[in-house]
Amino acid sequence: MGTTLLNRVISGKPTHERARLYFEYGCKNGVCPILFDLKGLNLKKRQVTGYVWKPSTQQYIRTVCPLPHVVHKRELISSPKLTALSRLLGKRLFNPLINRNKLMIHRLLRQNPRIQPYLPDTRGISAPAHVFQLIQRYPTVFIKPVIGSLGRNVSKIQAVGNKHYIFYPYKGKARSLSEFQLKQELAKHRLTNNHFLIQQGIPLAKYHGSPFDLRVSVQKGKGGRWQISGEVVKVAQHKGILTNLSQNGKAIPAPTVLSHAFPNRNPQDILQKVRRLAIEVCRTLEKTYPAFADAGLDIGLDHKGHPWLIEVNFRDLRYSFHSAGEYRMFKNTYFNPMRYAKFLLSSKSG
Ligand SMILES: Nc1ncnc2c1ncn2[C@@H]1O[C@H](COP(=O)(O)OP(=O)(O)O)[C@@H](O)[C@H]1O
Ligand SMILES: [Mg+2]
Numbered sequence: 001m002g003t004t005l006l007n008r009v010i011s012g013k014p015t016h017e018r019a020r021l022y023f024e025y026g027c028k029n030g031v032c033p034i035l036f037d038l039k040g041l042n043l044k045k046r047q048v049t050g051y052v053w054k055p056s057t058q059q060y061i062r063t064v065c066p067l068p069h070v071v072h073k074r075e076l077i078s079s080p081k082l083t084a085l086s087r088l089l090g091k092r093l094f095n096p097l098i099n100r101n102k103l104m105i106h107r108l109l110r111q112n113p114r115i116q117p118y119l120p121d122t123r124g125i126s127a128p129a130h131v132f133q134l135i136q137r138y139p140t141v142f143i144k145p146v147i148g149s150l151g152r153n154v155s156k157i158q159a160v161g162n163k164h165y166i167f168y169p170y171k172g173k174a175r176s177l178s179e180f181q182l183k184q185e186l187a188k189h190r191l192t193n194n195h196f197l198i199q200q201g202i203p204l205a206k207y208h209g210s211p212f213d214l215r216v217s218v219q220k221g222k223g224g225r226w227q228i229s230g231e232v233v234k235v236a237q238h239k240g241i242l243t244n245l246s247q248n249g250k251a252i253p254a255p256t257v258l259s260h261a262f263p264n265r266n267p268q269d270i271l272q273k274v275r276r277l278a279i280e281v282c283r284t285l286e287k288t289y290p291a292f293a294d295a296g297l298d299i300g301l302d303h304k305g306h307p308w309l310i311e312v313n314f315r316d317l318r319y320s321f322h323s324a325g326e327y328r329m330f331k332n333t334y335f336n337p338m339r340y341a342k343f344l345l346s347s348k349s350g
Pocket of ligand 2: 150151244298311
């Protein structure tokens with residue numbers, strides 16, 4: 001994990017990562033984990049300096065041990081050291097280094113015809129014309145960083161006819177703009193310089209007037225098989241367009257919201273479709289990244305209950321499950337990586 005996070009964990013400060021659960025569930029599986037950051041990794045000596053949880057004294061103990069056979073990477077930043085580790089461990093480093101460029105991931109997924117009907121039209125932006133091309137096709141579009149997270153710098157444009165638009169900037173109030181004004185706004189926020197993508201807006205189903213989507217945790221677990229560890233609904237705050245909890249979205253158990261939003265449908269039928277899509281997405285990415293084993297997918301539902309893949313997160317922070325009170329799912333998200341680690345340790349793969 002990252003150095004800042006590791007320091008917080010060992011000094012007992014609150015974090016989203018419930019690191020102690022790795023020890024609890026690891027021990028149940030016969031796996032003894034050690035927490036370490038890249039500074040603690042010594043590739044030459046093939047050893048790590050890190051921390052293990054000692055339940056008897058309820059504290060983390062600094063430990064030096066040989067390089068583990070399996071590493072669960074909870075760090076997003078790439079570095080030459082990680083590349084070297086990845087080369088050494090192969091499939092036994094999960095997740096591997098995955099390009100976080102959302103356009104690239106979209107292109108990989110688009111190659112699978114079974115996923116195509118669930119992918120919003122998504123393109124890069126290198127000129128204002130690219131924005132206007134898409135906004136002619138769809139009533140709303142989203143603009144977001146090609147590499148981004150936590151809903152940061154995500155904005156929306158809605159076409160209201162007669163070459164007028166409503167622009168919902170990342171920060172600040174929505175504004176009604178002419179085409180010329182919108183061009184100015186795109187320039188001001190530097191949205192057309194290749195660092196952003198534009199995506200067909202999905203008319204997300206609503207819960208008490210606010211749009212929602214689902215966070216689906218898909219992980220390899222027992223026997224090295226993909227499985228759904230949990231799914232939860234994230235509802236945008238009042239008048240908001242972003243469902244991220246970091247943007248004041250709220251996590252709620254999926255059946256509660258689905259039976260409200262789709263009163264004539266069985267929530268389990270909708271969830272089944274969502275789960276099937278989630279697994280298919282992971283299997284497809286696995287073809288390019290064989291060591292890929294842990295993802296948090298953002299999947300939206302339109303008014304008809306049709307699922308749309310919005311984003312693949314390669315380091316799910318998992319706290320949405322806890323936040324919704326879905327403790328069994330939350331537990332799964334820590335338990336399954338330990339089960340997968342056990343599988344890797346006992347198999348000859350990688
Ligand atoms: N195409 C879209 N249609 C509708 N809502 C979207 C769309 N893209 C993003 N959003 C909203 O914005 C949120 C953040 O977008 P996302 O692509 O997940 O980026 P981030 O990596 O910042 O979380 C989504 O969870 C969803 O609420
Ligand atoms: Mg997201």
